[in-house]
Amino acid sequence: MEQSKIPQATAKRLPLYYRFLNNLNQQGKNRVSSKELSEAVKVDSATIRRDFSYFGALGKKGYGYNVEYLLGFFRSTLDQHETTEVALIGVGNLGTAFLNYSFLKNNNIRITKGFDANPEKAGTNIGGVPIYHIDELHEKLEGIRVAILTVPATEAESITEKLVNEGIEGILNFTPARISVPEHIRVHHIDLAVELQSLVYFLKHYPLDSKKK
């Protein structure tokens, strides 16, 4: 779809830029420089300008960027004009946290259905999201392309298979399992234990001295 010429590293930062532009807009600011933005999102200002430049000349020399214009641009680039429905699989502690988390603000991504293997949870409603039994995937997953996976690691592989069969195209995997999927399915991993361990490792082996000027 469209130009796949935007570097992945840039693409990953877009949602971040988007959020901060929203903040600025709500604060009533209508002008921002790459330097200011840099301080807010902790990304080098040259990197920000380079990132923006992939989409054309969005700013004005000697002035900066118009917040509203930039925001509008990113809104359409990030497809924020249409709502994306997301299913949450596994209503445990972490899953519940997601259901109560409001993605809503400044964001058109919504968790619209939750699924869990526990029959007692089916039929309930958490954070305004209806919970169904995991066996109802086939009936309820119609039209949903993205799933958040917060089930126990032992279940990850088998449930992933079901999700794939139901036509899910993207999975945000919070389980420690590295799930196997067909090539056309995109999986992003967020491994909490690995992140923590990694932080501890960096702390001990990479003493910080200078990061930026």
Added chain:
Amino acid sequence: MEQSKIPQATAKRLPLYYRFLNNLNQQGKNRVSSKELSEAVKVDSATIRRDFSYFGALGKKGYGYNVEYLLGFFRSTLDQHETTEVALIGVGNLGTAFLNYSFLKNNNIRITKGFDANPEKAGTNIGGVPIYHIDELHEKLEGIRVAILTVPATEAESITEKLVNEGIEGILNFTPARISVPEHIRVHHIDLAVELQSLVYFLKHYPLDSKKK
């Protein structure tokens, strides 16, 4: 500390390798090739060999790697012989999920204390972890160098300041706020909304066709 010659990209993968080696070891396997490992952790086998090579010649040509040996090596590299205490700041939904999450398995990182601004939570115990009031940071944070930040975004900046004052050196930040810290403090961000938005963006703009052979 020690050789800071290991690329950051490699360092981030170490905990992942460590976990899978543990799995293999528990399954009773005593030999593994980079190719097998590659399939398990979804990292190119050449990358794995390169990663390992930074620590010297850990394998044997034509044979692969000895699981137990490699595991022992990583255990000491990742400082798994000594326990790292971690404080959890903000016992909301996400924080509670962490407290109930067992990092324990194969891992010497422990959340030993929780803190929250709600006086009703102080004095309680979640998942075996005692919860204190946020005002008790000074008394209770002695000797703890790492904190997980799961407070509301609005509180992130002010609480971070307190943590820094108490001598915290590493923060795993789950709030959407990009916190400001002195140069010697390491912060890793995990931004749930950004991750989800990013996944959706990739889904729409980067159709997958071929990833690996």
Added chain:
DNA sequence: ATTCATTTGTGAAAATTATCACGACTATTT
């Protein structure tokens, strides 16, 4: 013993990402 299928470790190349540094342009002040 010899052959054969494996598999590591790594030089070299490729790909990706980040940063420097500056010309060109803008707004503001004097």
Added chain:
DNA sequence: AAATAGTCGTGATAATTTTCACAAATGAAT
């Protein structure tokens, strides 16, 4: 109107990360 301070966009460069591809070594099979 001229001078000044600020800012973008980007060519060029640097830094980092990944991947290719193969010699050397190993173990198993014949």
